[in-house]
Structures are given as C-alpha cells and as structure tokens.
Amino acid sequence: MINLVLIHGWGCDSRIWQPVLPALQQIARVQLIDLPGFGQTELLAEYSLDAVLDKIAAQMPQDAVVMGWSLGGMLAVQLAARHPQKIIGVISLAANAKFVAAPDYPSAMARSVNRQFNQGFAQDAQATLKLFTGLLAQGDEQERNLLKQLRRVEIGEPNQNWLDALVLLAQLDNRAAFANLTQPGLHLFAEKDALVPVAAAAALRELNRQQQIQVLENTAHALHWSKPQAVIEVVKYFLLSLASSQQSSQLSPQLSPKQPPLLDKKKIAQSFGRAAATYDSVAQLQRDVGTALLQYLPDELPANARVLDLGCGTGFFTAQLRRKYPAAQMMGVDIAQGMLQFARTTHAGEIYWLGGDAENLPLADQSVDVIFSSLAIQWCSNLPQLMAELQRVLKPEGKLLIATLGPSTLYELKAAWQQVDGYVHVNRFAPPTEITAALAQSGLQLVQLNQHELTLYFARVNDLTRELKALGAHNINSGKPEGLTSRARLAAFKQAYEMFRTVRGLPASYDVIYLTAxxxxxEKHHG
Structure with a gap:
C-alpha cells in the first residue's frame, strides 16, 4: 500500500482532512502530520522554514507521496524538492508558488492585504480567525453551506507559532523548488479562491509543464470540503498512475496497477452510429469543448495542407475546420459508419469522409499537417499505439490538437453507483500522466496541456442518463452490469445521486483535458 502523508494548512490542524480522509485511507496508508504549534504538536522556539521541514521530514516514511493544503501544499513542494530520494510524488491543494504577490509574480495576494490580515491576527486572534473561516468559503457555489460546515471544525487555541507561521507563509517563495521538481505532481486550484487567485494555476503551469494542474470550477479555497468527491477521484487516479510506474510488489490490491479494460470497438461504433440522428440535439458539452479546442489552431497552414478531424462524428467541427482553412484538403475520420453517413448527407463541400480506427488509421505516413480531435481519444484503449499512429501520419512540424476527458469525469455518477453495487457504470478515463507518457514515447513533443472542470446541471437523474444515451456515450466497459437493472437498484442509485444536488440541480462534472503537441x-532539429 502506498504511503500518503497529509499536511494541513494555516489556522487548523489535521482534523481539516475529515471530508476526504476515509476514502483516502481505503487506497493508501495515510499519515496525518500536524505542523509545529498546531494540533497536539509542541511549539518551536525558532520557527524557520528549515526547522519546520526538518520536523515534518523526521516523521515521514520512505517512498511517500506528500499531500498538502494551502500552506501545507507549499511545504509539500519544498519537501519534495529537498528529499527527492524519499518522496515519490507531491500533491498540493490551493497552494501558490508565492502566497504574497511580488512585482515579478502578481498572481498572489496583495502585500497590503496580507499585512493587514497578519496585524489583525496579532491584535485580535479570535476575530481574525472568524474572518479567515469566511475567506475559506468565499466565492463557492455552496458558500453558505460550506461556511456552516467549516465553522463546526475544531481548530485549537492560537499560540505564538500561529503568528510565526503567518510570517513564514508571507516569506515563502516556491518558484525555484516547483520549477525543478522531478517527481510526478498533482496540483489542484479553486476557481473562486479568495486567498489564492486562480491565475496561479497558469503561473505554475509555466514554471513546470511536467506537473499535472487542474482547476475545480465554482469552488473556494477549502476545495476538499466543497468538492470532496472530485478531489478524491483525481487523487485516486494520480496514485494509481504513480503506483503503476513504481511497479512495487508491496502495493495494496486496491492500488495494484492494471491494464485499462479493452474497449469493444464494434460496440463503440454501433453505439455512436445509432446516436447519429440525436447527437447534435444534446451535444452542448461537446460543442463547448470543441469550440474551445478550435482556439488552439494555428492561424495559417502551409500550401496544399491536409487537415484531419479525428473522431469527426456528425461532422460539426469538420465543417468549421473547412471554413477556417478553405484552401486545405479536409478529412473526417470516424469509426462509426452511422456518423459518417449522417456527415456526408449533412455537410456540403469537398470533405473526404473515411471510416477508420484512430489506432490504425487508413492514411499514409507523413501525410497530415494538422490533427484535430475533440472528445474522441477517450474511446481508445491503447494510448501508446494511438500516439505512435498519430506521430506516423503527421508531417514534420505537424500539429496535434486533442480534447479528451480525464479521470474525475462524472465522479458524481460513479460515487452514486458505488453506494449501490460494485459494477463498473462509468467508462474509465486516463489521467494526463498516462496521456503525456504515451505522447513522449511516440516522439511527439508536448506544447501545452490544460485541464478544466465543466459542470452540467439536470433537474432529474433521468435527464442525465437520457442525454448520455442520446450521445451514444453510455457505459461500454467490461465489468458493467449485464441485463436490466432492477427497480430497487435504480431507486437506490437515484437516492444516492440526490446527495450532490445543488440549487442549480444535479451536477454532472466533466474533467476536460486540452493538449497540443x-x-x-x-532534419531541422539535428541540423
């Protein structure tokens, strides 16, 4: 079983991990560490970064993943940078590279605001802590409910080390440590964070593009309280990927590396083929994602360029690509003949519609200038083979643009079914670490990777499941339940899903990954 060390943030102790702790204990050997002066830990006479890190490191097991929230996340990055032989991975939640802004780092809290908060705490600790709790929930889509939950958390009595930790937080600069991280890393940010601006996500991505960075929408600083299941899912898949790469014989059976289930391409083709006539009427998410991916396209192409829409479906974006590049030869490839037939009869103009599998393309070597693929490659089981095939058909200096789904997609649906049975009800989606590893193995060069959560809302569970069926995107994994689902199980599933209901309805979250390569x-590279 993998070792996972949890480090809390300022103004609290290890009890702040309550919403995610039981689930994390099911997939890892969890160790809770309280910072000096917080919880039951003794005070430090001299509160310095080195002294705090030494205290934490002395308690950590070998080959651990360190996970921290806020100040704890910043300390986790420092620990990973200082102990690369001891720490195999790092996870941070709502943790900036610098907590306080500087002229060369504006994506942080204003220095005047930080100074005012610290002075307020020195003068009236209890009143400032009440303000701080409000800031943890501020901006969240469930702010009032989140604030009530956080106010019930016991945080202990403030002491001198709490003020020392505020000084340390203001001084910390993780930019060099983050830029030089060699271990795999997962870093989650909250879109509505009142303490760490969401712009910090982009700033960290620029510092180190090998780290996995994700933003949770409509979420405040206490993101593991606001969306615990989303955090659990993405952390779980990060640990799965890390465990697989470690190839350790000591792994828990729940974290043992497994090959992704082979998807039945015939069933995929049939499912989407049957959905061709209804697809466009319910494909708002697909429209939004594809439209966002269009923004990554180059403005101009070489003369006589060829553009491929891989997984073209009904041809909606193939037609848009043709309008953008009227002089280019346009191709749409899809595995579903029903989709291709619909595309041919719907879209006029010279577009070549080809039936084919993305992992075995009916195209010549070095024949394509741009491959555009929106929400298609998640139906491919063998990512190394897929990337090798895309590399094969791309011309030198050719561009690859992909939008796909990440592991926390439909986590509400998965969690609700987990309350009912042990079957696989949601397709498995590969984490960015698997995708980028396959990309690198193929020889393609990653240019950019962005990850965003998009959430749709439904009045009833039936509305969501009906939409998935109309899209042809229902469950086709091995391990799915066979035959009809009983009324009792359906009722239990619907009741479990109701736990996620918000004022906007029942959420269905999509973990969207945008990748360009x-x-x-x-010849030019070696020349």
Missing part, C-alpha cells in the same frame, strides 16, 4: 522535424 507537435512533431519535431528531425
């Missing part, structure tokens, strides 16, 4: 021109 290029094929290096070997």
């Amino acid at each position: 290029t094929k290096v021109d070997a």
Whole structure:
C-alpha cells in the first residue's frame, strides 16, 4: 500500500482532512502530520522554514507521496524538492508558488492585504480567525453551506507559532523548488479562491509543464470540503498512475496497477452510429469543448495542407475546420459508419469522409499537417499505439490538437453507483500522466496541456442518463452490469445521486483535458 502523508494548512490542524480522509485511507496508508504549534504538536522556539521541514521530514516514511493544503501544499513542494530520494510524488491543494504577490509574480495576494490580515491576527486572534473561516468559503457555489460546515471544525487555541507561521507563509517563495521538481505532481486550484487567485494555476503551469494542474470550477479555497468527491477521484487516479510506474510488489490490491479494460470497438461504433440522428440535439458539452479546442489552431497552414478531424462524428467541427482553412484538403475520420453517413448527407463541400480506427488509421505516413480531435481519444484503449499512429501520419512540424476527458469525469455518477453495487457504470478515463507518457514515447513533443472542470446541471437523474444515451456515450466497459437493472437498484442509485444536488440541480462534472503537441522535424532539429 502506498504511503500518503497529509499536511494541513494555516489556522487548523489535521482534523481539516475529515471530508476526504476515509476514502483516502481505503487506497493508501495515510499519515496525518500536524505542523509545529498546531494540533497536539509542541511549539518551536525558532520557527524557520528549515526547522519546520526538518520536523515534518523526521516523521515521514520512505517512498511517500506528500499531500498538502494551502500552506501545507507549499511545504509539500519544498519537501519534495529537498528529499527527492524519499518522496515519490507531491500533491498540493490551493497552494501558490508565492502566497504574497511580488512585482515579478502578481498572481498572489496583495502585500497590503496580507499585512493587514497578519496585524489583525496579532491584535485580535479570535476575530481574525472568524474572518479567515469566511475567506475559506468565499466565492463557492455552496458558500453558505460550506461556511456552516467549516465553522463546526475544531481548530485549537492560537499560540505564538500561529503568528510565526503567518510570517513564514508571507516569506515563502516556491518558484525555484516547483520549477525543478522531478517527481510526478498533482496540483489542484479553486476557481473562486479568495486567498489564492486562480491565475496561479497558469503561473505554475509555466514554471513546470511536467506537473499535472487542474482547476475545480465554482469552488473556494477549502476545495476538499466543497468538492470532496472530485478531489478524491483525481487523487485516486494520480496514485494509481504513480503506483503503476513504481511497479512495487508491496502495493495494496486496491492500488495494484492494471491494464485499462479493452474497449469493444464494434460496440463503440454501433453505439455512436445509432446516436447519429440525436447527437447534435444534446451535444452542448461537446460543442463547448470543441469550440474551445478550435482556439488552439494555428492561424495559417502551409500550401496544399491536409487537415484531419479525428473522431469527426456528425461532422460539426469538420465543417468549421473547412471554413477556417478553405484552401486545405479536409478529412473526417470516424469509426462509426452511422456518423459518417449522417456527415456526408449533412455537410456540403469537398470533405473526404473515411471510416477508420484512430489506432490504425487508413492514411499514409507523413501525410497530415494538422490533427484535430475533440472528445474522441477517450474511446481508445491503447494510448501508446494511438500516439505512435498519430506521430506516423503527421508531417514534420505537424500539429496535434486533442480534447479528451480525464479521470474525475462524472465522479458524481460513479460515487452514486458505488453506494449501490460494485459494477463498473462509468467508462474509465486516463489521467494526463498516462496521456503525456504515451505522447513522449511516440516522439511527439508536448506544447501545452490544460485541464478544466465543466459542470452540467439536470433537474432529474433521468435527464442525465437520457442525454448520455442520446450521445451514444453510455457505459461500454467490461465489468458493467449485464441485463436490466432492477427497480430497487435504480431507486437506490437515484437516492444516492440526490446527495450532490445543488440549487442549480444535479451536477454532472466533466474533467476536460486540452493538449497540443507537435512533431519535431528531425532534419531541422539535428541540423
């Protein structure tokens, strides 16, 4: 079983992990660490970064993943940078590279605001802590409910080390440590965070593009209280990927590396083929994601360029690509003949519609300038083979643009079914670490990777399941239940899903990954 060390943030102790702790204990050997002066830990006479890190490191097991929230996340990055032989991975929640802004780092809290807060705590600790609790929930889509929950958390009595920790937080600069991280990392940010601006996510991505960075929508600083299931899911898949790469014989059976289930391509083709006539009427998410991916396209292409829409479906975006590049030869490839037939009869103009599997394309070597693929590659089981095939058909300096789904997609649906039975009800989606590893193995060069959560809302569970069926995107995994689902199980599932209901309705969250890559021109590169 993998070792997972949890480090809390300022103004609390290890009890702040309550919403995610039981689930994390099911997938890892969890160790809770209280910072010096917090919880039951003794005070430090001299509160310095080195002294705090030494105290934490002395308690940590070998080969651990360190996970921290806020100040704890910043300390986790420092620990990973200082102990690369001891720490195999790092996870941070709502943790900036610098908590306080500087002229060369504006994506942080204003220095005047930080100074005012620290002075307020020195003068009236209890009143400032009440303000702080409000800031943890501020901006969240469930702010009032979140604030009530946080106010019930016991945080202990403030002491001198709490003020010392505020001084340390203001001084911390993790930019160099983050930029030089060699271990795999997962870093979650909250879109509506009142303490760490969401712009910090982009700033950290610029510092180190090998780290996995994700923003949770409509979420405040206490993101593991606001969306505990989303945090659990993405952390779980990060640990799964990490465990697989470690190839340790000591792993828990729940974290033992497994090959993703092979998807039945025939069933995929049939499912989407049957959905061709209804697809466009319910494909708002697909429209939004594809439209966002269009923004990554180059403005101009070489003469006589070829553009491929891979997984073109009904041809909606193939037609848009044709309008953007009227002089280019346009191709739409899809595995579902029903989709291709619909595309041919719907879209006029010279577009070549080809039936084909993304992992075995009916195209010549080095024949395509741009591959555009929106929400299609998640139906591919063999990512290394897929990326090798895309590398094969791309011309030197060709561009690859992909939008796909990440592991926390439909986590509400998965969690609700987990309350009912042990079957697989939601398709497995690969984490960015698997995708980028396959990309690197193929020889393609990653240019950019962005990850965002998009949430749709439904009045009833039936509305969501009906939409998934109309899209052809229902469950086709091995391990799914066979035959009809009983009324009792359906009722239990619907009741479990109701726990996620918000004022906007029942949420269905999609973990969307946008990736751009290029094929290096070997002759120019070595020339």
